[in-house]
Amino acid sequence: MMDDVLRACRMQARSMKRVILPTPILKLRESGNLRKVMDKVQLRKKDFITSIILIAFGIFMILYTLTEIPMKDSWGGVMNVWFVSPGLFPLGVGFLIIIMGIVLCNRAIKDGGAKKFMEDLSRREKDTSGKTLRLLGILLVIVAYVYLYIPRIDYFLSTMLCLMVFISFFYFDRPDFLKKLFTFYLVGCLLFLGLFLMKADKQLNKSFLYTTDGLVFLFFLAFIVYSRVLVHGDGVLKKRWKTTLIMSIVPSLILIPSFKYFLLVPLPVEGAFIELMNIIRYSFR
Amino acid sequence: MLILERIWDFYVTVFFTAFNIENIILLFGSVILGIIFGAMPGLTATLGVGLLTTLTYGISTNAAMITLLGMYVGAVYGGSYGSICVNIPGTAAAAATAMDGYPLACKGEAGRALGLTTTSSFIGTMVGMFFLAVFAPIIATLALQFTSFEFFFLAFFGIMISGGLTGQDLVYKGWISGLIGLFLALIGRDHLQFFPRFTFGISELDGGLEVVPVLIGAFGIPQIIQVIRDQLSIGEAKKFQRVLPELKIISKHITTIVRSALIGVGIGAVPGIGEDIAAWVSYGAAKKASKHPENFGKGEYAGVISCETGNNACIGGAIIPLLTLGIPGSPPAVMLLGALMIHNVTPGPMLSIEHPHFITEMIAILFLASFAMFISGIFLAKQVVKVLRIPPPIFMPVVLTLCVIGSYALGTKVFNLYLMVPVGILAYFMQSMGYPIAPLVIGVILGPMADENLRRALMVSQGSFLPFFTRPVALILFLVIVWMFISQTPFYKRFLGGVKARIFKQE
Amino acid sequence: MKKYCLLAFLFVFVLSGLSLAQEKKFPVRDITNTVVWAAGGGTDVCNRIVSGEMAKIFKVNINVINKPGGVGGSIGMNDVYSRPHDGYAWAGVSESCVTAGVQGGWDKRMYVWDYFIVGGSPDVISVTPNAPYKDLKELMEAAKAKPGSIRAGASASGSIHHLNLLALEKGAGVKFNYIPYPGSAPAQTAAMTGEVSVVVTSVAEQQQLIRAGKLRPLAMLTPQPFTMKDVGAIPSSFVPYPGLSKYLPIMQAIGFAVPATVPENVKETIADTFKKALATDTIKNWADSNYYTLSGKTGKAAKEEFEKLESLFAWTLWELGAAKVNPETLKIPKP
Known part of the structure; x- marks a missing residue:
């Protein structure tokens, strides 16, 4: 019984060998396997780069620990010997990161990732799917919201602006609109960045209360008008534009007052709009 | 006699609370608010209890406890909504639920997954309550067995688990992700000697990285980017399953439920660590014990059930040391302690003498809260699945604003947002290269615990490693870790295979 | 378009409303602490x-x-200080806030605030019940024998x-x-576990x-003994060690503060109300049952207490190596 099975296995293996060995690459492409192989090499190429970064980072960690963190001297009133040193753990983590980097590097070289990396150094591929612009659009929205507006502009206004821009970028589902709106928003953000870098916002706010809030609000209105102009003449898109406008105002109107007045969370910047809310809130008492 | 008196107290409180319309409104209101809080990314149980503490100053102690426990139970349960529906865990406790909950939702089984989490959360809370009612003094004594030595092993154990949560690609990518998490945890002044590590003179980094912004960054931002960039539609429930408990599935996983509940209560009772670790350990244990560990991460019911039972059982566990020793067992319990102090109740060993009915009242409120959670859960789950019908280009921007306000609200620091974004972008690129993200978050949660306790333990023992092996609980933990490690090596598998073959032959 | 007009109108309305003259009477609106x-x-x-x-x-x-x-x-301190100094924004602070300066989070001295000190709880040194030390002297001698x-x-x-431990x-x-x-x-838990x-x-x-009975109190780190329900009097550590008076007591000081530039009449109103509030039974009972010592210091006395704490904390932290900014650069005098 057992022997029969074994024989069958061997037979199968032999037959498989016969099939696999002469398989031309063409055949693999047909079955879609080549794509997978390509992807894997592509991934290993990225792994190769990552592994080098990891090794470098691990070395940096160890060097930083050895030079910056005291291994023995008394610190913070605690007796300090090697085993209580704050450098103990970083050393271990850095060491392990280097080991993992080496393991990953080894694997990437075996699977041809390193070779691919060398090959690709000379020629560059172009992305044609438009996904890069989508990615950039998302990143621009997030980065501008968090780094540019929240620290300086009224929280309500920045949230409204962020929602409006984010939804209009992708809800219209038109790559050409995305390009135009992206450019429009990017230019606006760069202008404000310049303003903030020159510290002009503080001067303006000093001479007249909430000037920068007003400027950003004008930008917000301009964005609304621009997007309205874009969708002009298209019934479906007009409807979507309306939804966008509603969805940028309503969630902010629910979220922010409930945090401010119900949960008593102080918001990052309470500018013109939140002051307006305060006036309304305290007149009903 | 004491027990009879307690049971009497229990029923009296349950009835008085249940037949007071104000209390019922308060209970359901806070449970539903808790579920909403839990479901929203970044708004955790800790934050919810903390914010409500502010509002309970004016009301009676009993009503305050109803509000806060309702919030606590609701928020720990509600975390699963975000995990299952959008793959962004609402709370750190629900991060483990996302491992299997989201794949289930992608298969169109979001309704069933939510139903399972509702039932298992309910069972978990009840088990926790039962232990609080019956074994509180014993568990409190056991919790005192945990010193720095044991804490270190516990943290190490959690980090080991993270190594097993590998993604699709290479096995050790999980480890790399975990190590990056450990590095992130190192940033800031170390907690023992206050020495700044990797802060580069930026004083905002002195306090270290908070878990919530890292969690939101690591889970939320990659998900937002991926869904929008690749125009994914989140797995909409094709056919709606009933959210009522499916007893067949539940009874099939009864061992998982019991195991996870015990783990949850145990971890809850240990001071200082909470629902998040309970969920991960339950998940890891369920995976270890499962006959099909390869199905975990692809939508396994046991995965969802284990972590939800675990994290809710943790609540009862966390209240045990709070009430008996005055030591909060989890971060939300710290807030609960503050709330009790505001109401002039100081929890501790004298509590049962100063306020004889208080513990029983808490048990009764927990009992009612878990019922309220179950009922509101069943109603809400049906509505929550509908969220998936909102087109992603509208839904995801709103999720982003929630992520931002959530990361901000706990520490009220804008700097947390500055950290959230780079962590999110890093996580996005890591994910696209086949690295699992969960170990990174576990690393950030457990890194300080491992670091601090290892060094404190050595400080206590003056450099001797001996107590790691002479203390009974430490030794047990050590043996478990060793066994876990060996069972992952090929040598052990070969050995096991050999043994099996030999037995097979004899037959 | 109507919507935008309305919004624009409201915007202008706010701007004009805010520039109106400030009210004289205090308080006319909600205060934020x-x-x-x-x-x-x-x-x-507190x-x-x-x-x-x-x-x-x-x-x-x-x-x-x-x-x-x-x-x-x-x-929080920076946030409150950046708000209008009109007495409607208070900062709830404690003694540990004085470390913000040397740790690089606060570029001013602590005298820019006016304090209203509620009080604090005195420090006590305790041992585990199974420890062999029956009083402070035995503990100290054991510590001296084996530093x-x-x-x-x-x-x-x-x-x-x-800081209390260091002073001791x-x-x-x-x-x-x-x-x-x-x-x-966690420190108390560690004592219970025997760590x-x-x-x-x-x-x-x-x-x-x-x-x-899970901890045994040895001595108070204040000049006065302390009487506790069920336990009795805990002696002062100053009796066996009179030399301690040079370094101790270092008392908690919990309360709130307003910027010192708040108008004098507003500060007086707050101080009056504060004293009235501390005299109520609610606060007294709360303080008693929670073992707080009420202070009630305001004005100059409170400011002096905080300045003392500031110099003590700043220089101790600097000596421990736990400070980031040299207290000298902030012109904090040595204690």
């Missing part, structure tokens, strides 16, 4: 209770909110309890093996454990 520590902590609880009582007298709401973070509560061998737990390096070490000429913990509660044998925290934090 921003506690710079997390909800549920000692400072938070501020909530006092604010609650003061709100009754003022007949306006006092919203207590929390803005923790930074070093020594610097984020650095007795494990003493307290909250993090540079905290008030650590200096005053009595002994050395403990100091083990830091993230807070008082440390000596613990220094406040009476309020320890009372439950002392009364249940």
Whole structure:
């Protein structure tokens, strides 16, 4: 019984060998396997780069620990010997990161990732799917919201602006609109960045209360008008534009007052709009 | 006699609370608010209890406890909504639920997954309550067995688990992700000697990285980017399953439920660590014990059930040391302690003498809260699945604003947002290269615990490693870790295979 | 278009409304008390209770909110200080806030504030019940015989309890093996598990454990003894070691503060109401049952207390190497 099975296995293996060995690459492409192989090499190429970064980072960690963190001297009133040193753990983590980097590097070289990396150094591929612009659009929205507006502009206004821009970028589902709106928003953000870098916002706010809030609000209105102009003449898109406008105002109107007045969370910047809310809130008492 | 008196107290409180319309409104209101809080990314149980503490100053102690426990139970349960529906865990406790909950939702089984989490959360809370009612003094004594030595092993154990949560690609990518998490945890002044590590003179980094912004960054931002960039539609429930408990599935996983509940209560009772670790350990244990560990991460019911039972059982566990020793067992319990102090109740060993009915009242409120959670859960789950019908280009921007306000609200620091974004972008690129993200978050949660306790333990023992092996609980933990490690090596598998073959032959 | 017109109109309305002249009477609207520590902590609880009582007298709401973070509560302090100095924004502070300066989170001295000190709980040194030391003297002699061998737990390096421990070490000429913990509660837990044998925290934090017999109090780190229900009097450490008076007491000082540039009449109104609130039974009962000592210092006396604390904390932290900014650059005098 057992022997029969074994024989069958061997037979199968032999037959498989016969099939696999002469398989031309063409055949693999047909079955879609080549794509997978390509992807894997592509991934290993990225792994190769990552592994080098990891090794470098691990070395940096160890060097930083050895030079910056005291291994023995008394610190913070605690007796300090090697085993209580704050450098103990970083050393271990850095060491392990280097080991993992080496393991990953080894694997990437075996699977041809390193070779691919060398090959690709000379020629560059172009992305044609438009996904890069989508990615950039998302990143621009997030980065501008968090780094540019929240620290300086009224929280309500920045949230409204962020929602409006984010939804209009992708809800219209038109790559050409995305390009135009992206450019429009990017230019606006760069202008404000310049303003903030020159510290002009503080001067303006000093001479007249909430000037920068007003400027950003004008930008917000301009964005609304621009997007309205874009969708002009298209019934479906007009409807979507309306939804966008509603969805940028309503969630902010629910979220922010409930945090401010119900949960008593102080918001990052309470500018013109939140002051307006305060006036309304305290007149009903 | 004491027990009879307690049971009497229990029923009296349950009835008085249940037949007071104000209390019922308060209970359901806070449970539903808790579920909403839990479901929203970044708004955790800790934050919810903390914010409500502010509002309970004016009301009676009993009503305050109803509000806060309702919030606590609701928020720990509600975390699963975000995990299952959008793959962004609402709370750190629900991060483990996302491992299997989201794949289930992608298969169109979001309704069933939510139903399972509702039932298992309910069972978990009840088990926790039962232990609080019956074994509180014993568990409190056991919790005192945990010193720095044991804490270190516990943290190490959690980090080991993270190594097993590998993604699709290479096995050790999980480890790399975990190590990056450990590095992130190192940033800031170390907690023992206050020495700044990797802060580069930026004083905002002195306090270290908070878990919530890292969690939101690591889970939320990659998900937002991926869904929008690749125009994914989140797995909409094709056919709606009933959210009522499916007893067949539940009874099939009864061992998982019991195991996870015990783990949850145990971890809850240990001071200082909470629902998040309970969920991960339950998940890891369920995976270890499962006959099909390869199905975990692809939508396994046991995965969802284990972590939800675990994290809710943790609540009862966390209240045990709070009430008996005055030591909060989890971060939300710290807030609960503050709330009790505001109401002039100081929890501790004298509590049962100063306020004889208080513990029983808490048990009764927990009992009612878990019922309220179950009922509101069943109603809400049906509505929550509908969220998936909102087109992603509208839904995801709103999720982003929630992520931002959530990361901000706990520490009220804008700097947390500055950290959230780079962590999110890093996580996005890591994910696209086949690295699992969960170990990174576990690393950030457990890194300080491992670091601090290892060094404190050595400080206590003056450099001797001996107590790691002479203390009974430490030794047990050590043996478990060793066994876990060996069972992952090929040598052990070969050995096991050999043994099996030999037995097979004899037959 | 109507919507936009309306919005624009409202915007202009706000701007004009805000530039109106300020009101004379105080208070006419809600006051916000921003506690710079997390909800549920000692400072938070204290501020909530006092604010609650003061709100009754003022007949306006006092919203207590929390803005923790930074070093020594610097984020909350900076936030309050950046608001209008009109007496409507208070900062709920404690003695540890004085460390914000040397830790690089606060570029001013502490005298830019005017304080209203509610009080604090005195520190006590305790041992585990099975420890062989029956009183402070036995403990100190054991510590002297083997310097650095007795494990003493307290909250993090540079905290008030650590400073108390340091002062005790200096005053009595002994050395403990100091083990830091993230807070008082973990330190006390460690004492119960036997990880440390000596613990220094406040009476309020320890009372439950002392009364249940889980910790044995040895001495108060204040000049006066302290009487506790079920336990009796805890002697002062100054009796066996009079030299301690050079370094101790270092008392908690919890309360709230307003910027010093707030108009004098507003500050007076607040101070009056504050004193009235502290005299109410609610506050007295709360203080008694929670083992707080009420202080009620305002004006110059309160300012002096904080300046003393500032110089003590700043220089101790600097000597410990736990400070970032040299206290000299901030012109903080040596204690």
